[in-house]
Amino acid sequence: MPTASEPSRDCPLCPRLVAFRETWRAAEPAWSNAPVPSFGPREARLLIVGLAPGLRGANRTGRPFTGDYAGELLYATLIEYGFAIGRFEARPDDTLRLVDARITNAVRCVPPENKPTTQEMRTCRPFLSATLAELPGVAAIVALGKIAHDQVLAAHGERLSHFKFVHGARHRIGGRNERGEVALFDSYHCSRYNTNTGVLTPDMFRAVFAQVRGFLDAEG
Template identity: 65%
Template sequence: MAGVLTADGVGPEAPVKCGRCPRLVAYRRDNEAKEPSWFNGAVPSFGDPKARLLIVGLAPGRNGANRTGRPFTGDYAGDLLYATLLAYGFARGNYQARSDDGLKLVDCMITNAVRCVPPENKPEPKEIATCRPFFQSRLGHLPRMEIMLALGRIAHDQVLTTLGKRKALFPFAHGARHEIEPGRVLFDSFHCSRYNTNTGRLTPAMFEAVFEDIRRALD
């Protein structure tokens, strides 16, 4: 898949003002009217084009990536994710919750299953499917990728559907490791959202344990 476009000529990043999903376009326009200085668009992937690790999130948060234009930047989920990436050598610099903080990812890229912010952080199945060609192309433009980390079930399912794998064979579970095809491993984690951490469903130690396994697998 390395370096290829999808059948309809889609590249790895959606147009900033992508018009494929009417509900998401309407929500974007509403956000543009309320917050015209925000990014308000399809958030591009962020990181190392030669990455061996691809982290797959759900979708941009309204007050986070939709505001800053960088995945997981500007909300609590990013605080936990980027601190963990720095701790395990997948990033360098200082995360300051803005896109111009100079933070660099090392051997790692972050993308989302859906590139535009959905109302209430809940993309509809049709929107997930509509955004899939961009995700498929993103995978094809990472020639050295060995490991994917899915943050949450929607990201997990997007990976499996894109690769044509049966979901029943690779059930989502926090900390799970799936050998989905030769040379390609999928790890699962609960999403690092404020809700999951506030309720104790995901603790920093649980999240770090997943990255311990990933670091060990790559090293």
């Protein structure tokens, strides 16, 4: 059932993404091939925002960061810092459960070559805004990559020029919930490309979530 925060399975808003989705529905009818919904409890204090579903990852499985390398690093890190429990098996029916954390994407449909257009990001932004609004307890947001960082700022009505994306940075931004301000943490995206090229190491990624864990523990 579509909601303000979740597009319908056949969301028609972005013609290029609709055409790409239909191509893959014909080629791989067993895949999800639909907008990927957010994952995790709505009472979470942490929201993790990625860019968009991966073609053979979340677009295939229907769960954010499930089915590709980015998910292996992300979920292992979440388990390590107490934001997830269970066993991650890269399929939506495994035993993994998020704890005090929710995951979403700035763009809900898989884009060709993993590159949504500026207009597609703008068109999908109301779903991100609604996701932020429906998390009354969110105190921290982790943006995976600069595009996610920019879309979170835009959804909050902030000026992008006031908050530079820097891996490991923490910003205070206006809240879209009952808590008021929230902390925005920046991280390079946990993609295989970034880890293979050394842009992001597992230790660098863990350091971001160690900072988030300390922040939330201090918040109480």
